[in-house]
Structures are given as C-alpha cells and as structure tokens.
Amino acid sequence: MAAKKKEIIIERANKTVYREGDVLVKAFVKEHEKSGVFNEAHITSLVESFGVPAAAVRFVKEIDGKWAIGLDFIEGESLAEKMKNEPENFDALLEQFVDIQVAVSRFKAVGLRNTVDKRAEEINALPDLDPSTRYELLQRLHGMKRHTKLCHGDFNPSNIIIREDGSWAVVDWSHATAGNAGADAALTYLELTLQDPELAEKYLKLYSRKSDIAIQYIQNWMPIVAAGQLAKAKTEEEKALLARWISIADYE
Ligand SMILES: Nc1ncnc2c1ncn2[C@@H]1O[C@H](COP(=O)(O)OP(=O)(O)O)[C@@H](O)[C@H]1O
Ligand SMILES: [Mg+2]
Incomplete structure (x- = not known):
C-alpha cells in the first residue's frame, strides 16, 4: 500500500501540524516536554468524554523521534x-x-x-x-x-x-x-x-x-x-x- 500523503497545515516553533488521510497529526519538536504532549492528549480525551464537539484523540506516539498526537481530522x-x-x-x-x-x-x-x-x-x-x-x-x-x-x-x-x-x-x-x-x-x-x-x-x-x-x-x-x-x-x-x-x- 502506498504511504498516505502528508499535507502540512501549519509549522510553528514548537511543532508541525499536518494532515495524513483522516488523521490530524501534531508533531512536536524534540525539545518539547514529553509530559506536555501526553498532557494535551489527556486533556483532549477528557473533553471528548464530556461530549463536547471536539476532535477525538487517535494516538500518542513517537514519529521519527518526535512525540506526536493524532486526532480525527475535521473537514471544514x-x-x-x-x-x-x-x-x-x-x-x-x-x-x-x-x-x-x-x-x-x-x-x-x-x-x-x-x-x-x-x-x-x-x-x-x-x-x-x-x-x-x-x-x-x-x-x-x-x-x-x-x-x-x-x-x-x-x-x-x-x-x-x-x-x-x-x-x-x-x-x-x-x-x-x-x-x-x-x-x-x-x-x-x-x-x-x-x-x-x-x-x-x-x-x-x-x-x-x-x-x-x-x-x-x-x-x-x-x-x-x-x-x-x-x-x-x-x-x-x-x-x-x-x-x-x-x-x-x-x-x-
Ligand atoms: N482535528 C483537526 N482537524 C482539522 N484541522 C485541525 C484539527 N486540529 C487543528 N486543526 C487546524 O490546525 C491549526 C493548528 O492546530 P492547533 O491545535 O490549533 O495548534 P496551535 O497550538 O498551533 O494553535 C488549527 O488552527 C486548525 O486550523
Ligand atoms: Mg490553535
């Protein structure tokens, strides 16, 4: 299977935000605290559990040595x-x-x-x-x-x-x-x-x-x-x- 195309949405000093198929990836720079990435995913998953219309968390993982959060991509x-x-x-x-x-x-x-x-x-x-x-x-x-x-x-x-x-x-x-x-x-x-x-x-x-x-x-x-x-x-x-x-x- 061919790899899905990455579309960069925004590049900031501390992260790159891109789309890969139906997933929105926020990949943080190596200096970014690992706990900060897990914390953002944790808060987002709590918000999800309240029933707020938000993008659901799909994963937290290391991609090319950088910690990244994957979320449902919201088309709009x-x-x-x-x-x-x-x-x-x-x-x-x-x-x-x-x-x-x-x-x-x-x-x-x-x-x-x-x-x-x-x-x-x-x-x-x-x-x-x-x-x-x-x-x-x-x-x-x-x-x-x-x-x-x-x-x-x-x-x-x-x-x-x-x-x-x-x-x-x-x-x-x-x-x-x-x-x-x-x-x-x-x-x-x-x-x-x-x-x-x-x-x-x-x-x-x-x-x-x-x-x-x-x-x-x-x-x-x-x-x-x-x-x-x-x-x-x-x-x-x-x-x-x-x-x-x-x-x-x-x-x-
Ligand atoms: N789940 C998502 N689906 C679609 N677009 C998103 C999603 N999350 C973020 N974006 C887009 O990417 C931009 C940057 O992501 P965001 O999470 O707001 O990071 P930042 O901390 O850089 O503001 C948002 O302003 C939005 O336009
Ligand atoms: Mg924002």
Whole structure:
C-alpha cells in the first residue's frame, strides 16, 4: 500500500501540524516536554468524554523521534478563515463564535485543573513582577468563586472548525481548565485586543449579553489573565499591553 500523503497545515516553533488521510497529526519538536504532549492528549480525551464537539484523540506516539498526537481530522473551515473569506457575514460569524463559547462553558469539566490554581501558578512563576503587584493579583484571584465550567483557555476563531453542513468542532484543548466562564472570556478579549481592539470591544459586549455575565466581572479577570499571558508574549507591543492590564490591579 502506498504511504498516505502528508499535507502540512501549519509549522510553528514548537511543532508541525499536518494532515495524513483522516488523521490530524501534531508533531512536536524534540525539545518539547514529553509530559506536555501526553498532557494535551489527556486533556483532549477528557473533553471528548464530556461530549463536547471536539476532535477525538487517535494516538500518542513517537514519529521519527518526535512525540506526536493524532486526532480525527475535521473537514471544514476555521472561523478565522471564514471571517477573512466572508467579510459580508462577519457579524453573523462573530455571533456564532460567541454562541459556541457559551455552549462550551455549559459543560461541567470534571477532572480538569481549576482555573484559579493554574492562574496562581502562572502569577507565582513570573520573574519580574514586583511583590506588591503579585500580592494584589493573588488577592484578587483568591477572591474569585471557584467554578467548574469548561474553559478552553485559548478560545479564538482559529480553533473552531465549521463543517460544510454547518456543524462545529473546537480544537486545541491544551490550555483547558475547569473554572469561571468570565476568565475564559477575559482571555479571548485580550487575544482579540492584540489583533483588533475594536473587534475585541464588540466581542465583549456580545459575550456579556449572550452569557448574561456582566462586563465588569469579566474585566475583574483581566489583570489576572494578562499576568498569565505575559510569560508567553512574543512582541514588545504585546508585553506593553499586558503590563498595562496588569497595572490596573495596583490602583483599583
Ligand atoms: N482535528 C483537526 N482537524 C482539522 N484541522 C485541525 C484539527 N486540529 C487543528 N486543526 C487546524 O490546525 C491549526 C493548528 O492546530 P492547533 O491545535 O490549533 O495548534 P496551535 O497550538 O498551533 O494553535 C488549527 O488552527 C486548525 O486550523
Ligand atoms: Mg490553535
């Protein structure tokens, strides 16, 4: 039998994502922690067990010396591609984006780490944070109620795939936690702000309305999630924006 063709979807610093027949393979670079690969597969399989429309895990294995996860390939177009290709439908696609995020947060995330614990760990690990800001952030964080809603942790339009029949699936679950929907929305808002501040504001209003969560409550999470994102920030512009968000915790 002839080997199946590999179609590269995306190449990133830490991995290559490709399609091979009906499987989507995420092959990580050799330096990537093996436990991180198993952790992503574990989280994804838990999400699958909740009944969330997601790509099922097919395998974790070493391919040419690199640890790789195999998932069902979802045939379709990401919401990010659709937003770019169908500007006339932009508002409807943004609504769909928010509807899917609200639908995801209705699942109870049994067995996933709590958002509060993950964020506390991130804040404690930040090397250059002044102690008073760290204290304010942790006080704020521990004042939040602990919820058990499914939070994706990187809910952005590139991680939602729409099939031709209109059904959807969410991918890329490595950052998922059990927690507060408002924290997940704060993360999405920050990500969108970096791309397009106007779109971020529009998203926030729409999300608040559809989820029935006050904008102020989502904003309360922003300094906390901004601190978590700081360690991953790639550009100086990104760092400056996140630092601005973090400093809000100082004078409120
Ligand atoms: N199971 C899948 N089926 C089809 N396409 C996928 C699947 N998983 C990921 N993709 C596509 O590959 C892209 C990158 O994969 P993703 O898991 O989001 O990794 P990254 O961490 O690089 O964002 C996604 O934005 C999506 O377009
Ligand atoms: Mg992704």
